[in-house]
Amino acid sequence: MRHQIKVGVLISGGGSNLRAIFEACQTRKIDARVAFVGSDNPEVSGLERARKRRVPTFVVDYKAIQVQYSQHRQQMTLPADCNWKRLLKFQRLRPADTPHEALEAFFIPRLMAEARLLAYLRQQPFDLLVLAGFMRTLTPYIIDGINLDPHQPRIMNIHPALLPAFPGVDGYGDTFRYGCRVGGCTVHFVDYGEDTGPIIGQRAFRIDPGDSLETVRQRGLALEWELYPECIQLFAENRLRVIRKEYPLRGGRMVSRRVVEFVPRVYQKVIERGAVACGRSDRLEHQGDGHKGTHGAADIGKNDHQ
Numbered sequence: 450m451r452h453q454i455k456v457g458v459l460i461s462g463g464g465s466n467l468r469a470i471f472e473a474c475q476t477r478k479i480d481a482r483v484a485f486v487g488s489d490n491p492e493v494s495g496l497e498r499a500r501k502r503r504v505p506t507f508v509v510d511y512k513a514i515q516v517q518y519s520q521h522r523q524q525m526t527l528p529a530d531c532n533w534k535r536l537l538k539f540q541r542l543r544p545a546d547t548p549h550e551a552l553e554a555f556f557i558p559r560l561m562a563e564a565r566l567l568a569y570l571r572q573q574p575f576d577l578l579v580l581a582g583f584m585r586t587l588t589p590y591i592i593d594g595i596n597l598d599p600h601q602p603r604i605m606n607i608h609p610a611l612l613p614a615f616p617g618v619d620g621y622g623d624t625f626r627y628g629c630r631v632g633g634c635t636v637h638f639v640d641y642g643e644d645t646g647p648i649i650g651q652r653a654f655r656i657d658p659g660d661s662l663e664t665v666r667q668r669g670l671a672l673e674w675e676l677y678p679e680c681i682q683l684f685a686e687n688r689l690r691v692i693r694k695e696y697p698l699r700g701g702r703m704v705s706r707r708v709v710e711f712v713p714r715v716y717q718k719v720i721e722r723g724a725v726a727c728g729r730s731d732r733l734e735h736q737g738d739g740h741k742g743t744h745g746a747a748d749i750g751k752n753d754h755q
């Protein structure tokens with residue numbers, strides 16, 4: 450039997466993408482199994498989907514933490530392992546000139562929720578964390594707590610638009626209301642910004658004059674259910690590399706982007722053989738990695754290439 454990676458899934462809703470991932474695992478379309486399902490909301494039906502399959506579940510109730518924060522602001526502090534200054538330096542979720550109080554109100558409850566999430570995640574070994582309709586942005590605190598090697602990100606997100614267009618919470622709605630003739634979905638690695646990470650895969654569909662938001666959403670979701678398992682399989686085959694590319698612009702300026710490169714399957718086999726011959730096992734290191742090894746949330750900023 451081929452090696453199966455362990456996938457953790459975070460959801461905030463009905464979990465139709467979760468269902469697609471379960472089915473892809475079950476039918477062996479992907480070399481993966483779902484190790485756990487977590488949610489920010491105890492009510493969502495996606496959790497029941499997981500329980501029926503006897504997959505461990507957990508909830509970190511973000512809303513309850515937010516209410517607790519607004520009522521007992523003075524008593525709530527940062528997680529002990531979070532470096533506030535570094536967090537502010539590297540975060541890209543709020544403009545840099547946001548007043549300090551507003552930054553605290555935005556980040557502190559989030560960080561408290563993320564500390565609880567991390568505690569769960571640390572009890573459950575996983576190779577890849579998949580956000581499947583998880584409607585919470587992640588701060589550098591949890592991202593660095595999960596990405597053991599900044600050159601090998603291991604958090605994926607699916608977004609209901611053709612990024613970089615229409616980031617945020619209503620991708621299909623924004624696409625439809627803008628009058629776009631084409632809509633789509635995107636799977637990307639998560640970085641410090643909102644829906645800004647390196648793109649792994651995209652699918653597009655036509656939007657015709659008679660379409661409604663509902664038909665757009667249905668067409669998009671049907672493509673999401675194909676795209677997400679495909680991207681997970683590329684990760685399982687260790688064929689994704691995030692590299693930095695520099696492009697010259699007019700006027701002598703350069704633009705630099707982190708992008709995903711696919712390792713062709715034929716090369717992958719050669720690399721794997723080489724790795725085995727060198728006594729390396731499991732997942733392969735990216736050539737030229739400067740940093741390797743476990744690091745915790747206190748190391749926020751090590752991913753400063755993001």
Ligand code: GAR
Pocket residue numbers: 460461462463464465466467495581582583584607608609617618619620634670673
């Ligand atoms: C999906 O359309 C997904 O792309 C979107 O939420 C929906 C979840 O559906 N995610 C986001 O908007 C993330 N910003 P599901 O619960 O049926 O999988």
